[in-house]
Amino acid sequence: MSRLILDSSNPVAPGQVIWRSPSNIALVKYWGKHGIQLPRNPSLSLTLAASFTDTLLEYAPRETPDDGQVELDFFFHEQENEAFRTKILEFLNSLAPTMPFLKQLKFTIRTGNSFPHSAGIASSASAMSALALCLCSLEDRLFGTLRDADAFDQKASVLARLGSGSACRSIFPHAAVWGATQFVPGSSDDFAVPVGDLINPVFKDFHDDILIVSREEKSVSSRAGHALMDGNPYAEPRYAQARARMGALLEAMKSGDLATFGKIVEDEALTLHALMMCSNPSYTLMRPDSLAIIEKVRQYRADTGNPVYFTLDAGPNVHLIYPGDIITDVRKFIDDHLLEHCEDNYVQQDWVGEGPEEK
Ligand code: DP6
Numbered sequence: 001m002s003r004l005i006l007d008s009s010n011p012v013a014p015g016q017v018i019w020r021s022p023s024n025i026a027l028v029k030y031w032g033k034h035g036i037q038l039p040r041n042p043s044l045s046l047t048l049a050a051s052f053t054d055t056l057l058e059y060a061p062r063e064t065p066d067d068g069q070v071e072l073d074f075f076f077h078e079q080e081n082e083a084f085r086t087k088i089l090e091f092l093n094s095l096a097p098t099m100p101f102l103k104q105l106k107f108t109i110r111t112g113n114s115f116p117h118s119a120g121i122a123s124s125a126s127a128m129s130a131l132a133l134c135l136c137s138l139e140d141r142l143f144g145t146l147r148d149a150d151a152f153d154q155k156a157s158v159l160a161r162l163g164s165g166s167a168c169r170s171i172f173p174h175a176a177v178w179g180a181t182q183f184v185p186g187s188s189d190d191f192a193v194p195v196g197d198l199i200n201p202v203f204k205d206f207h208d209d210i211l212i213v214s215r216e217e218k219s220v221s222s223r224a225g226h227a228l229m230d231g232n233p234y235a236e237p238r239y240a241q242a243r244a245r246m247g248a249l250l251e252a253m254k255s256g257d258l259a260t261f262g263k264i265v266e267d268e269a270l271t272l273h274a275l276m277m278c279s280n281p282s283y284t285l286m287r288p289d290s291l292a293i294i295e296k297v298r299q300y301r302a303d304t305g306n307p308v309y310f311t312l313d314a315g316p317n318v319h320l321i322y323p324g325d326i327i328t329d330v331r332k333f334i335d336d337h338l339l340e341h342c343e344d345n346y347v348q349q350d351w352v353g354e355g356p357e358e359k
Contacts, residue, residue, distance in 0.1 A: 002143045006104045014060035017137040018359035021130035023051040032229035041242035042179030045169045049353025053126035057134035058108040073108040128163030129170035157191035168192045173355035183247045200256030205324040210348040213289045213316040228279040262309035269311040287316040289341035
């Protein structure tokens with residue numbers, strides 16, 4: 001097996017790799033972790049399309065002596081960004097023991113998102129998956145170790161997970177499951193696996209209109225939120241519940257049973273926020289407008305019978321998910337009744353996508 005060390009007598013020609021990788025929206029939520037980025041329960045997400053990160057990784061032989069750190073310049077939307085650089089550097093340094101070539105090269109990362117940075121949309125999933133994919137392309141180019149497409153995706157998913165848990169699911173088209181579950185053969189806590197082929201085609205034509213209730217930075221980060229699960233009195237029953245819901249959700253997604261699907265998805269979102277409220281210290285990330293939207297979606301569904309459902313990540317924004325055949329009705333409902341709850345009337349329109357692309 002290659003030890004992933006470059007032969008210093010034969011310097012690498014400078015080069016670059018570019019990946020575009022999307023965000024994803026969890027339906028069964030990852031909330032609580034242990035060890036090195038391992039989940040307490042399996043999670044399932046839809047891979048999005050319009051919310052993505054583009055990452056360009058430039059590499060050249062390192063000219064400065066190894067000082068124990070990866071050598072990195074970092075630009076976000078063409079600007080140097082010290083906060084992001086520090087985070088990425090910490091991640092690359094943590095990978096260096098198993099990928100020693102990272103310390104033998106000098107890197108410049110140029111990255112940017114398709115959505116406004118301040119839109120309150122989680123960017124760690126798209127950003128960390130794009131970077132993980134760049135690293136795998138580079139490893140394969142230098143050592144030829146990831147020629148097999150499944151091996152490539154699996155390693156990309158592992159690296160993405162180490163950067164941010166939810167990012168490991170963005171590697172795959174349509175839908176992915178992360179975390180060992182009896183309901184998906186081959187599933188693992190170490191990486192996500194694609195489940196697009198297991199589910200009804202209706203879910204490949206699903207939309208996710210993200211209603212931006214607030215662009216403000218979250219008062220409690222996901223990292224801190226996961227940590228608070230450790231002292232949460234409901235943690236164990238919650239993990240058991242998530243494991244059971246995974247089975248029920250997959251069943252509904254296989255058969256295309258939208259009503260059961262929607263009930264589980266909404267229960268998951270509300271459970272996530274209930275867990276925050278009963279953490280110690282407790283906190284709330286939903287805003288009054290988030291709740292107003294939820295109430296209106298329920299009423300709209302009762303009035304029209306349209307299969308429109310809500311979910312939320314660890315923030316105040318509400319994701320409206322629905323099949324493409326009712327898009328005209330739903331967009332009118334959003335314009336007429338929900339835009340008033342969105343900051344600057346902003347909605348990020350997204351849909352289920354084909355996964356990352358090398359550029
Ligand atoms: C609520 O993946 O952002 O969106 O692993 O600490 O980076 P870290 O956490 P992160 O947590 C996401 C939590 C969630 C649910 C989900 O995406 O499954």
